[in-house]
Amino acid sequence: MNTAWAEAQKFTVADAQPDERAMFIRKTYTHLAGAVAAFVVVEYFLLTSPIPALMTRFIAGNSIGWLAFLGVFMLSGWLARSMAANQKSEQMQYLGLGIYVVAEAFIFAPILYFATAVMQDPTIIPNAAIITGFLFAGLTAVVFTTRKDFSFLGSILTIGGFIALGLIVASAIIGFNLGLLFSGVMVLFAGGAILYDTSKVLHHYRTDQHVGASLELFASVALLFWYVLRIVMSFSRR
Numbered sequence: 001m002n003t004a005w006a007e008a009q010k011f012t013v014a015d016a017q018p019d020e021r022a023m024f025i026r027k028t029y030t031h032l033a034g035a036v037a038a039f040v041v042v043e044y045f046l047l048t049s050p051i052p053a054l055m056t057r058f059i060a061g062n063s064i065g066w067l068a069f070l071g072v073f074m075l076s077g078w079l080a081r082s083m084a085a086n087q088k089s090e091q092m093q094y095l096g097l098g099i100y101v102v103a104e105a106f107i108f109a110p111i112l113y114f115a116t117a118v119m120q121d122p123t124i125i126p127n128a129a130i131i132t133g134f135l136f137a138g139l140t141a142v143v144f145t146t147r148k149d150f151s152f153l154g155s156i157l158t159i160g161g162f163i164a165l166g167l168i169v170a171s172a173i174i175g176f177n178l179g180l181l182f183s184g185v186m187v188l189f190a191g192g193a194i195l196y197d198t199s200k201v202l203h204h205y206r207t208d209q210h211v212g213a214s215l216e217l218f219a220s221v222a223l224l225f226w227y228v229l230r231i232v233m234s235f236s237r238r
Helices: 003-008 018-047 051-060 065-084 090-118 124-146 153-174 181-205 211-238
Strands: none
Touching: 003 090, 003 124, 018 090, 018 181, 018 211, 051 065, 065 090, 065 153, 065 211, 090 124, 090 211, 124 181, 124 211, 153 181, 181 211
């Protein structure tokens, strides 16, 4: 391990010099923007293929299909996070981020296919994206302007995540619809995750963890977009 790398391990962003801190933040959000752009590109190619229709039919025709799909996504997410946290290989970190972006694109494919090909409302996805963008910008501004440490949300998000996962599994097995209220609560949950992750960017990550930090932010933004999209789709049906 070289001296520069060893030195980087000693300091969190809060301990770093202002120019190092600014560089880390710039790298993190540049990588986040790149991940979002890559997601859009992969999703475009997926939606112009027969894959989303096949996935949608598989999920709709099999009560356990969605759980299997969700399980594969969670496994790939765990693998991607482990790779992005690799301290010895920057290439492994980027590979982890890439795997996560592709996994998110696949899990979004059925719902985006339903919004575009089945509901045939061209305003759904742009409206959901705009709302998500404004919410993310507002939450990010709160953290950057107040400089508040939201690390206390970690345990709350962990417990809430397990509860939400349990409800999702139960709904898939029993066959009930979680409804609009659940989507609204999950938007709040995703907002809390963005506050927590953004706070970690300012206070707790090491200055060499910009790839892992961007992955966590991307995951929270994707979660927010998913449930905003569900809400917009619900109102569009009405």
